[in-house]
Amino acid sequence: MTARPLHFNAFIWPNGYHESAWRVVPDDVRGVLGLPYYAEIGRIAERGLMDSIxxxxxxxxxxxxxxxxxQTQFDPISVLSALAATTSRIGLIGTGSTTYSKPWELARRFATLDHLSGGRAGWNIVTTVTPLAAAAFGEPFHPDHADRYARAHEFVEVVQRVWDSWDDDAVIGDREHGVWADRGRLHDPRFHGQYYDSQGVLPFPRPPQGHPVLVQAGxxxxxxxxxxxxxxxxxxxxxxxxxAVAFRSSLHEQAAAAGRDPAHVLVLPALMVTLGGTEAEAQARAQRLEELASPDFRWQNALYTAGLEPDGFDPDAPLPARLWADGETAPSSRAELLFEAARARPQATLRELTDHTSGGAGQSHFVGTPEQLADHIIAWQDAGAVDGFTIMGSTLPYELATFADQVVPILQGRGRFRTEYTGRTLRDHLGLPHPAALLPR
Ligand SMILES: Cc1cc2nc3c(=O)[nH]c(=O)nc-3n(C[C@H](O)[C@H](O)[C@H](O)COP(=O)(O)O)c2cc1C
Incomplete structure (x- = not known):
């Protein structure tokens, strides 16, 4: 491979990422509640040699x-632990909230997945947008945006310290002298910060990857x-x-300023894909999905994914000005986009403002043939906008199967994508180094 290798992550969602997917796929509507649904997606993604699900x-x-x-919001670690047994090479990335978890406990859960999968775990760090989580977790209030991110920094510090509480070589298995692990190679990850106090070594050795791969999507x-x-x-x-080019280069500059190697910060933005044997067929499939979309879903979803509780809003009235008045802070970047739209069109109804909003991840929608998608991916990579994509099949597993069986071979033929897995861990697939333990020895 001469060009930088591409990387792909498969976004799992019930029946597909398009909101109408469940109405067009032929499968049993309750199938998304069972392990076979997830296992099949894992198998397809692994067949396509993708980096991760x-x-x-x-x-x-x-x-x-x-x-x-x-609705299938199972605990990601439980599902991914099951998939660790049904797959052998693909990375397993799950989401965990820094606002509604305890760092030591989250560190343990992702380290467990890393061990059980032989070094294939990744953690998508989210701060949780919806204020509904506060009531569910019995918290008195949902912290504001700045506070959530301030906590997140400390949270990740604690998690990394817990992962580092055993040296990589702490287990010696000396049967003769009766020493399973060298206690001198354990280090208390003691942390006292503004938000978190934590101490106590991980109750098992360091994860195989050192640190499971860290992911961020804010x-x-x-x-x-x-x-x-x-x-x-x-x-x-x-x-x-x-x-996208400006975003990636600014991210790399900020990573370098933080003392990191920008080559080790890979950008795989979310891309919803609808594929067809011809462009007309792909367009017809996408149009069918759009025709079934509900305007009542769109406005409620735009509010929810922006961090606002939709109940109590009138879709046929403008967005209340108190939300977007000067001096008010937005609960998320998506809310800020919505507020900007309301400032530009203060008389527009909520329905009008949100008519064309995309789904919750701010993804683009690619509609076309496998050949056209391969061209699009290569053009974006060559422009310096991406290192690959997070592929969201508009229907699943169908779009993902077409991606694995038809787009991947084109990319391989052009020397842009692996033809076999060469490593065992998610870090291997991504070309990331094994991090040294950070705690003072
Ligand atoms: C591809 C993608 C996946 C995301 N997955 C989740 C998720 O699983 N759970 C969640 O609470 N937020 C998720 N988010 C939202 C972001 O993590 C972030 O919380 C949100 O964009 C608000 O933060 P911001 O104001 O910094 O953008 C996702 C975003 C993207 C782009």
Missing amino acids: FLADNIAIAEYRATYLP QSAAGIGLAARYADLVFSGPPSLAA
Whole structure:
């Protein structure tokens, strides 16, 4: 391979990422609640030699979602642990909230997945947008955006310290002298910060990857700052090519300023794909999905994914000005986009403002043939906008199977993608080094 290798992450979502997917696929509607659904997606992604599969986590749902979308927000680590047994090479990335977890406990859960999978775990660090989570977790309030990100920095520090509490070579297995591990190679990850106090070594050895791969998907300045400091992989990115190039180079500059090697910060933005044997066929499939889309879903979803509780809003009235008045802080980067739209068109109804909003991850929608998708991916890589993509099949597993069986061979033929897995761990697939333990020895 002469060009930099591409990397692909498969986004798992019930029946596909398009909101109408569950209405067009022929499968049993309850199939998404069983392991075979996830196992099949894992098998297809691994057949396509993709780097990883990914599970999101929306820990508190607004009830409108139950009407419009299959609801399958299982605990990602449980699902991925099962998939560790049904796959052998592909990376397993799950989402975990820094606002609604305890760092030591989260460190243990992802380290468990890393051991069980032989070094294939990744953690998508989210700060949780929806305020509904506070009630679910019995918290008195949902911290604001700046506070959530300030906590997230400390949280990740604690997690990394816990992973580093055993040296890589601590287990010696000396049967003769009765020493399983060298106690001198354990280090208390003691941490006293503004938000967290934690101590106590991990109750098992360091994860095989040292640190499971860290992923970040926030688009705000604070989100990008967190990514620049810690993330190995970034799942967000703006929709236009020029903006995506600027985003990646600014992220790399910030990573370098934080003392990191920018080559070790890979950008795989979310891209929803609808594929067809001809362009007309792909367009017809996409159009069918759009025709079934509900305007009532769109406005509620735009609010929920921006961090606002949709109940109580009138879709046929303008967005209340108190939300976007000067001096008000937005609960997320998506809310800021919505507020900007309301400032530009204060008389527009909520329905009008959100009519064309895309799904919750701010993804673009590619519609075309496998050949056209391969051209698109290569053009974006060559422009310096991406290191690959997080592929969201608009329907699943169908779009993913077409990607694995038809797009991947084109990319391989052009020397852009691996023809076999050469390593065992997710870090190997991504070309990332094994991190040294950070704790003082
Ligand atoms: C591809 C992708 C996946 C995401 N997955 C999740 C998720 O599983 N759970 C979640 O709470 N937020 C998820 N998010 C949202 C972001 O992590 C982030 O919380 C959100 O964009 C708000 O932060 P910001 O204001 O920094 O953009 C995802 C975003 C993207 C682009």
